[in-house]
Amino acid sequence: MKNNKRKFLFAFGIVVIGYLFIMVFPFIWIFITSFKTSGEIFGTGAFNVIPENPTLKNYVTILFEKGILRAILNSLIVATSTTIYVIIVASLCAYAISRFHFRGKSILLGLVLAVSMFPQMIITGPIYNLFYDLDWLNSYFVILPYSTITLPMAVWILVTHFNQIPLALEESAKIDGASRVQTLTKIVFPLAAPGVFTTAIITFIAAWNEFLLTITLNTESNFHTVPVAISFLRDQFSILWGEVAAATTIVTIPTLIIVLFFQRQIVSGLTSGGVKE
Amino acid sequence: MRQKLGFSGWLYLLPTLILIGIFSLWPVVQSITYTLFDYKLNDQQKAGLYLQERFNTDLFQETVLYIDLFLSEDLTNITDSKDKEKVETVLQNLNRVASSYTDDKGIIEISKEERLEINQLYENTKALIEHLTKNYSLTHTDSLPLLVEDIEKSMIPSNFIGLKAYKEALGDKRIHIALGNTFLFTFVSVAIELILGLGLALILNKAIVGQGLVRTTSLIPWAIPTAVAALMWCYLYDGTSGIVAHFFENLGLISQSQNLLLSQGGAMVSTILADVWKTTPYMALLLLAGLQNIPSTLYEAASIDGSSKFKSFFTVTLPLLKSSILVALLFRTLDAFRVFDLIFVLTGGGPGGATETLSIYAYKTMFGQTNFGYGSVVVMIMFVCVAIIAMIFVRLLGKNLLDRN
Numbered sequence: 001m002k003n004n005k006r007k008f009l010f011a012f013g014i015v016v017i018g019y020l021f022i023m024v025f026p027f028i029w030i031f032i033t034s035f036k037t038s039g040e041i042f043g044t045g046a047f048n049v050i051p052e053n054p055t056l057k058n059y060v061t062i063l064f065e066k067g068i069l070r071a072i073l074n075s076l077i078v079a080t081s082t083t084i085y086v087i088i089v090a091s092l093c094a095y096a097i098s099r100f101h102f103r104g105k106s107i108l109l110g111l112v113l114a115v116s117m118f119p120q121m122i123i124t125g126p127i128y129n130l131f132y133d134l135d136w137l138n139s140y141f142v143i144l145p146y147s148t149i150t151l152p153m154a155v156w157i158l159v160t161h162f163n164q165i166p167l168a169l170e171e172s173a174k175i176d177g178a179s180r181v182q183t184l185t186k187i188v189f190p191l192a193a194p195g196v197f198t199t200a201i202i203t204f205i206a207a208w209n210e211f212l213l214t215i216t217l218n219t220e221s222n223f224h225t226v227p228v229a230i231s232f233l234r235d236q237f238s239i240l241w242g243e244v245a246a247a248t249t250i251v252t253i254p255t256l257i258i259v260l261f262f263q264r265q266i267v268s269g270l271t272s273g274g275v276k277e
Numbered sequence: 278m279r280q281k282l283g284f285s286g287w288l289y290l291l292p293t294l295i296l297i298g299i300f301s302l303w304p305v306v307q308s309i310t311y312t313l314f315d316y317k318l319n320d321q322q323k324a325g326l327y328l329q330e331r332f333n334t335d336l337f338q339e340t341v342l343y344i345d346l347f348l349s350e351d352l353t354n355i356t357d358s359k360d361k362e363k364v365e366t367v368l369q370n371l372n373r374v375a376s377s378y379t380d381d382k383g384i385i386e387i388s389k390e391e392r393l394e395i396n397q398l399y400e401n402t403k404a405l406i407e408h409l410t411k412n413y414s415l416t417h418t419d420s421l422p423l424l425v426e427d428i429e430k431s432m433i434p435s436n437f438i439g440l441k442a443y444k445e446a447l448g449d450k451r452i453h454i455a456l457g458n459t460f461l462f463t464f465v466s467v468a469i470e471l472i473l474g475l476g477l478a479l480i481l482n483k484a485i486v487g488q489g490l491v492r493t494t495s496l497i498p499w500a501i502p503t504a505v506a507a508l509m510w511c512y513l514y515d516g517t518s519g520i521v522a523h524f525f526e527n528l529g530l531i532s533q534s535q536n537l538l539l540s541q542g543g544a545m546v547s548t549i550l551a552d553v554w555k556t557t558p559y560m561a562l563l564l565l566a567g568l569q570n571i572p573s574t575l576y577e578a579a580s581i582d583g584s585s586k587f588k589s590f591f592t593v594t595l596p597l598l599k600s601s602i603l604v605a606l607l608f609r610t611l612d613a614f615r616v617f618d619l620i621f622v623l624t625g626g627g628p629g630g631a632t633e634t635l636s637i638y639a640y641k642t643m644f645g646q647t648n649f650g651y652g653s654v655v656v657m658i659m660f661v662c663v664a665i666i667a668m669i670f671v672r673l674l675g676k677n678l679l680d681r682n
Contacts, residue, residue: 012480012483015480016480016481016487016491019477019491020490020491020494022554023494023495023497023498023554023558024494024497026509026510026513026554027497027509029513029520030509030512033512041518042517042518046517046518046520046523047520047523088292089292089293089296090293092288092289092290092292092293093289093290093292093293095289096282096286096289096290100281100282100286101281101282102281102282102286102287108290111297112293112297114667115297115301115302117611117663117664117667118301118305118660118663119614119615119636119656119659119660119663120615120617121615121617121636121639121640121643121656121659122304122305122308122656122657122659122660123300123301123304123305123308124304124643125304125307125308125311125643125649125652125653125656126303126304126307126308126311127300127304128644129307129649130304144296144299144300145300147296147297147300147301148297148300148301151293151296151297152297155293205500208502209500209501209502209503209504211502211503211504211617211618211621212617212618212640216640216644226502226505227502227503227504227505227618228504230502230504230505230508231504231507231508231618231621231622233508234508234511234622239511239512239515241512241515241518244508244512245512248505248508248509251502251505252497252501252505255497255500255501255502256497258500259493259496259497259500260493263492263493263496266496266500267492267496267562267566270559270562270563270566271562271563271566
């Protein structure tokens with residue numbers, strides 16, 4: 001029995017370590033490459049684990065010449081503002097769905113679910129024309145159509161979270177003489193805060209990663225977000241892998257920070273969208 | 278008791294309804310409309326949705342002016358008095374119609390009757406000029422026939438084509454290939470992700486140590502932008518400097534590391550592998566959450582009843598995990614079917630269209646060739662497929678999905 005358990009632990013260890021290695025390896029390799037010179041990457045030193053002549057040149061080029069900082073700033077602006085307005089709008093909607101009876105509720109929920117399944121490509125053409133007519137191309141207005149991707153998801157996760165807050169709490173507050181506003185600020189908001197925060201993180205990541213709308217609506221590099229700016233490093237004739245690696249390393253840092261600090265919220269957000277609790 | 282939503286309560290829903298209405302539903306209706314038109318942004322005659330016949334008055338006026346000028350000059354060369362009379366009537370007619378449009382500028386919409394009148398005019402003028410150039414030697418014998426054609430060009434037909442584009446799409450080989458690629462990519466990558474994800478979730482569920490570390494690590498590939506992941510893999514697969522390509526070559530999986538992204542099969546395999554790398558962790562996390570909801574007492578009961586671990590997997594785990602698996606599959610299948618960023622950055626649909634999916638084809642048609650009409654048809658095909666896939670899953674899930682809320 002003991003022997004069996006050992007064997008299991010051993011096998012388990014190998015599988016987990018192998019898995020971790022595969023997940024992390026691309027990042028490590030990119031990190032190593034970012035310190036290599038072009039000569040080394042394209043020469044015989046391409047597969048060296050330790051760079052021969054470590055250099056920071058790739059980082060200097062990417063940061064000061066290729067304007068990756070501008071892209072990071074754009075991404076921050078776009079993702080933050082999307083998160084703020086989507087959370088406000090979705091909270092109102094989810095609260096109503098969770099707390100009130102009304103006709104067409106299941107139609108609304110079905111609609112929200114259906115919109116989250118739309119292929120994004122279906123809205124890009126008409127939105128492009130709309131933005132062209134309004135002279136909104138190459139602007140931060142791109143955050144408005146971001147609602148197609150983020151809003152249904154946010155509503156869905158928030159409804160699950162609001163449903164977990166017992167209605168009785170609000171009722172007893174009402175009996176104790178609390179006004180509508182007081183009930184909301186003193187009871188609902190504090191209890192809903194973790195769920196709202198979870199949703200905000202997921203929305204932020206979704207907005208940060210958005211690609212199609214930005215590449216079609218904001219063609220000027222001044223308005224490129226991180227994913228789009230990164231994809232443009234893939235020059236048609238030559239790809240400077242050193243620079244690509246440096247850029248990838250830099251733009252992975254914000255994501256890494258979010259994941260490290262908020263992993264609990266992310267997992268709870270992901271699973272409340274999909275799995276029964 | 279839940280309260281009824283009063284009139285003011287609808288204000289809670291209003292912002293959501295407005296946003297979804299403007300940025301999700303209206304564009305869908307609009308896209309469907311696009312499919313019915315031969316709508317090309319870079320073609321002046323087709324850069325809009327025109328149900329009506331239209332008429333380029335500027336071109337028409339100019340043309341009439343020149344025809345009048347040239348024919349009057351050539352009148353001396355025409356000897357037959359009957360022909361002379363004919364020329365004068367045609368000129369009169371031309372000028373009469375032209376003068377009726379003097380107040381209009383640019384391109385205007387015209388009715389069917391007006392279109393017929395102008396067309397009649399065109400036919401008459403054309404016949405006359407053919408007759409004249411045949412029988413007389415005119416000074417403007419070369420330019421007159423060309424000028425007449427401008428009358429026809431000034432009439433712009435409606436670009437409404439109904440369902441013609443769909444018919445064209447049915448016979449479009451590129452769509453067949455893209456559809457095949459999309460299904461292949463979706464089916465293979467989701468199947469691999471499900472198997473690996475389920476295995477991983479089962480292992481992690483048993484783990485006492487290391488769950489936190491694995492969870493953190495799993496979230497990173499999911500959280501980074503797909504475009505960034507795609508570019509990273511583009512480097513790893515690269516023919517000269519890519520370590521994964523090099524590794525595959527050493528394993529003997531491919532004969533030459535250059536072949537990975539440049540051969541048709543290799544490109545598809547590479548794309549699927551990159552997708553599996555990015556989304557298996559997500560699948561595993563979803564399934565792990567489902568597994569953790571299964572009470573351990575059930576397994577104990579099963580083992581007391583003499584069920585082996587292997588058997589309890591099929592009798593306890595799988596049935597109770599069914600809805601988790603289906604939900605995870607639904608979202609992953611739809612995501613894979615809509616795949617864009619990954620392929621756009623990694624292969625761009627190449628080589629030779631081997632990894633071109635419907636979304637890539639639609640993007641190229643709409644924003645590469647600015648053919649919004651046909652591009653929308655491709656999108657619509659994708660839309661229908663997505664709807665069918667979603668309906669199949671929702672039916673399998675039963676009422677589970679909506680009931681929870």
